[in-house]
Amino acid sequence: MEFLIQNIFNALQWGSFYALIALGYTLVYGVLLLINFAHGDIFMVGAYIAFFVTAFLLGDFGGMASGALPGWAILALAVPLTMALTSCVGVTLERIAYRPLRRKGAHRLYVVITALMCGLVLENGNLALLGASRKKFPELVDKAIWTFGEVSVTNLKVAVIVAAVAVFLILQTIVTRTKIGMAMRGISYDKFAIPLMGIPVDSIIVFTFVLGSGFAGLAGLLFAMSYPILEPYMGALIGWKAFIAAVVGGIGDIRGAFLGGFLLGFIEIGVAAVFPSTLRDLLAFSILLVILWWKPTGLFGVAKTTKI
Amino acid sequence: MALLEISNLTQKFGGLQAVSDFNVSIEEGSLVGLIGPNGAGKTTIFNLTSGFYQPTEGHIVFNGRDTRGLRPHQITGLGIARTFQNIRLWHDMSVLDNIRVSQHYRMGYNVWDAFLRTRRYVEAERGIDSIAWDLLDAMDLRDYANELPKNLPYGLQRRVEIARAMSIRPKLLLLDEPAAGLNSADVEDLIRLVGWIHREFNITIWMIEHQMKVVMSLCSEIKVIDFGATIAEGTPDHIQSDPTVIKAYLGDENI
Amino acid sequence: MQKYTFNAVLAMGAIVIVALSYYEVLDLYVQTVLMLMGINIILSASLNLVNGYMGEFSCGHAGFMCVGAYVSSLVTVILFTKDKVFGAPVLDPELAVWFFPVAIGIGAAVAALTGLIVALPSFKTRGDYLAIITIAANYMVISAIENMDFIGGPRGFQGMKRVVNSMTDVIDIPWMMIWIIVGTVFSVWLLRRFVSSTYGKGIIAICQDEVAAEIMSVDTNRMKLAAFMLSSGLAGLAGGLFAHVYGYINPQSFNILKSTECLVMVYLGGMGSLSGSVLSAVLFTLLIEALRFFIPELNAMMHGIGILPDSYEIGQVWKWVIIPMVLILLMQFRPEGILGNKELADVFPRLRKFYSFK
Amino acid sequence: MLLSVKDLYVKYGNIEALHGISFHVDEGEIVTLIGSNGAGKSTTLHSIMRLPPPEAPRVTSGDIAFRGESILGMAPHTVVSTLHMALVPEGRHIFGNLTVMENLTLATYARKDAHGAQRDLERVFELFPRLAERRRQRSESLSGGEQQMLAVGRALMSGCNFILLDEPSMGLAPLLMYDMFRTLKRLNQDGMTILLVEQNARLALQFAHRGYVIDTGEIVAEGTGLELLDNPEVKKAYLGG
């Protein structure tokens, strides 16, 4: 029983990261129908930005007097700064790589391939510029481990889960309740008609990238706090998997990404807890395949009805 | 026995009953019209006939054969070809290839023949080619054989779409709003074309159309539906003066 | 006879390459690069069938390559070599010369069957949902092999070198080079025949409008089956050749990154252009290898003109920064790939009289 | 003069689609452009709305002016939001993944007056009761004609006082088509300026105050609706026998 509860917590935490990243995927996809394969790497960049921001705030680059700020204050500053800076990265990619292609009317998949390439540039550019050594993310807040019988939970785990839920609620509200959200969904269906509604397409797209990358930055920060070793490839695998999670949930649907993320988290932890962990990918993906077989457009996805 | 017998056809989308208890029987060699207000279920009936939807209830019997459970390409193989309300050509494939590919059902060879270029393959391809060219000639499209449909004017695209459907050598041709988007002059051409096809190939045609001029000058019999059910049927003259049809569909021209 | 020019040139080229390899004018490294090029050509051309001609977005091509590589390696290693796990050779190693293509064929066939995990869902699913099925299939294949300890699991599988050696023991010619050339030409030829038949054009119709295709009598399910199986079968063929060139395979060599490379080659060449795929595979392979030599030069030059601080060296890491950047730039200039959806002969119609290839 | 197009040349890539088109629309007028398929009618409307490529062409010379001021440098969404123009595009272009209601709401994106929007919504529902019935349906599953209603309704929701219609009657049943034209007339009487592109040339010319005939990117005839209806060449080429 305690084993089970402990693993539920493990899965919730791990699923939170999938969910957070999957939300970013879905958001961009929901607008541009672009599988932004660079998203996992934007998440990685987010973690590095968080690292440099905190290092700066901690006084490592002579930014501030050492120890001038308590850990929680640094964290409170790091969150918005990281999100803002990571947004800039996302928006930059959109501006210099994706937008020109869109303007030229390139096939959608060329943009996807460009996104893949951008991801590689981010990964390897990081490696080339910062060197191959990993970075250790500093501990900002004192770790509190709460133990109930055999079950241990840290304050960080709770924070991660809460953050994932909060981000989900925020995005869900934006996308379904606001006009800007409607515009975001509208673009994915018919980009041509959007300006005819008086909507500035590019601003909406930029806004989407700001949101998506900003939350990827948040995810990066939280991830760096939970798994404090940063390396340039940290976003690649988790990014691919989060993408899969997003699709299983029904890509383009915020609820789908959220649920898909947690679903993948639970399956992975569940498999590793019961079977030898090497079977994890095999079983996890088989389950996902079965889900897609059963619902070909994911849990929440609506099949585009072909009117003929 | 009529060529197409539809009985008690009903189609539901969720709570919406798009077609309800629809019956029709189309005789071989006739040219029948299907009209009705927007959203009446006309296209849905065509979709059911061509197998794109499986009916919730009812039967569609074509040439003595119940088509339930058949996939669309099989139904087409039986001899039902159609065009679409919004043109659905393969826009990045030459006109000629459009007409070749739609003869898939009678190809008669398999992958291995394609790899090995067997006799069977060569003969089948030759047959497909000659049918395609004949048709292009017959429909005055020879000059455009190597053009991409997307580069053709709308009127010609319509014509290519009809040619593509004809390449199936259908017994029954379904035309879904063939005149939509055509200007008046092109509409005249279309009327001539459809009439010619009807006579020349001696096939049965069933068409949906909102332009009364087309329907009235071509169809020998017209069926009017609303809310998925028949509200009137008969000859063009009869329909044009039927008060229910005027009220539900034709309206008065006075602006 | 003019129309056989192309075939003659091709045959001459092949003979020249084999001869140069035989007399070691081309060193092993150049040979390896050439062979890799051949493998890449097969990969990109076969993936183009699904991604370009059929318009699906398959991102798991390396998974099928993996199946082909493992299966054919297993067959040859069990049959022809003494192996720690599988014991003495089943057949006389000298027979490897004759049996090798069969083994590769078996690998390709099994890979084609594996293609079913993608082909069957494709009846119901399209687009990005199918894309993740392909990714998942890639992961599943790798994961399945990692869980098979008897073939080395995650630590890879070896011994194919001995098979190749036993071929050279019979006749000392550059066997792998020959097989690669044969395999590459065969694959491209097969694909070319497929897509130029009315049968194969059904796939292009599916790409452009699946609904219309189905209603205009194209059996879409059967076409998808054919396309996926042909594509994954050829990937398996490439895998089998790859395994025997390197003599060592490891499931992670066939992960998503490898699939990504295949994708890049397809889109770089142009969707729906076989010659584009061949061209881009050649360019891509050359680019990667050229950078190996170019980067040190660049480093020296940058230090020479003093732009770089002494403490910083431009290392090989930059290779994987430069390659994607080059590709991003290329896409900006040619957002439809090198050849778009045209063949080389469409761009240079005069080429047409030099070949008859149907 | 509300809108004037002067000597407009536009290109798609390297292909010139309009070769020097000039016409004008006065406030409160109904003007129609007729012409055969591919003549450049839609191209003209897209240019006026300043839509970006690849859908719309590049203007290579000439000018488009709104109340005398050039709008060539304007972004399409500002054309809609500040000049209060609206386009009902050919081929409907509704947002199929949104519900009918969401489509209508989205059209009010740039509007500040919630009150006016509410009034317009009522007007649209009055005009097309079918839309009111279907307000929660995903709009891509609407029938062809229903989608056309939505496209027109959506344009009306943007609070425009100058509406450009590109083949609005396409796919509409006769009854509805006449209804719609009557409504447009009423809107016009209330002050709405209308630029209409229509395949049904006879109907369009009867309906409009003035008309222009476009042929392969050039204006070949102009005049009042009745004049054009009587013009023998127009009759022959565009009105059918």
Added chain:
Amino acid sequence: GDTLKIGFNIPLTGDIPKVGESSRNAAEMLKEDINSAGGLEVGGKKYKLEFIYEDNESKAESAVNVALKLIERDEVLAIVGPNSSKQAVPAGGTCDDNRTPMISPWSTNPDTTYERPWVFRAAFLDPFQGPVAVNFAAKQFGAKTAAVIFDISNDYSKGLAEIFRDVWEKKMGAGTVVAFESHGTKDQDFSAQLTKMLAAKPDFIFIPDNYNQVALIIKQAHDLGWTGPFMGSDAWGSAELIDLCGKDCVGQYFSTHYAAAGAKGATKEFIDRFAAKYGYIPDDVAALTWDSTRLVLQGIQEAGEVKSSVTKMRKAIRDALASITQFDGITGSMKFDEQGDPIKCAVVVRINENGEFVFTEQVCPE
């Protein structure tokens, strides 16, 4: 010509980049030493050294490619590396097939050199290291049960984990390895495995894993409430371990090749010079690379003269290396057996509060 080319097949990027960096640093230092003295004297003539560093990205197939490139393109006389068994095992095969001497500084898996006359190494083997860890943990922690977590896709990690399990169960009885869990190289979350392990209540946890994963595993174990000891293996011994792991690692033990803290003689001299030059205490791999490269140089010198043909020279070097029976390196003195494996001592070190690896115990083969 008058240069001698030696190739280095090392991980400058990928999972364990610090390992490659340390290798290169040590090699550069050695090269500068020798070249500044005019070069390496072979058969009475001095030859400059040229070292070629190629990145194997910490991937098996790249290691094979790199080996091929060094052999065919650069025509090196011998190859030093790869360090990790994951790459050394396949690359060893390539070198052996292509008759080029290879010496891996740090690979401890038996398969690297097994039946490969052209492949050598400078590190002890896992069948030796396993019992060292077993005996030390049993004694130091008074442990009766153990749990193991390892990287399944790493030959080294998997091999050592299995050896450890066998030896431990032989010593303590069947079933005393209460949990034996695996993970993948790129994994970041180990909570499910750790939960399972902790539920089995072992006396300590054995982690034969690379330093970067060690840091994550230990932290997550602590998060899950584990307070007991860990035992590690030589793959912990990187200069980066303590940066990454921080205070979570303090007080843990691992078996390794040499202990920098408290070294004497030539070893101390090496450590001091290295630390002065590169700003950190040389880790195992630096020391082992130094030894390996010196072994190669000794092999070249013993070949007697520099032959004009590379293949002949390679053969001569291999033969010379195979005939070296005793070598005094900075990681201790080693004798070579017929497989080309050294027989040398291991040490167990403790990580102290300053992050130094403090000598605790030396274990020598009997």
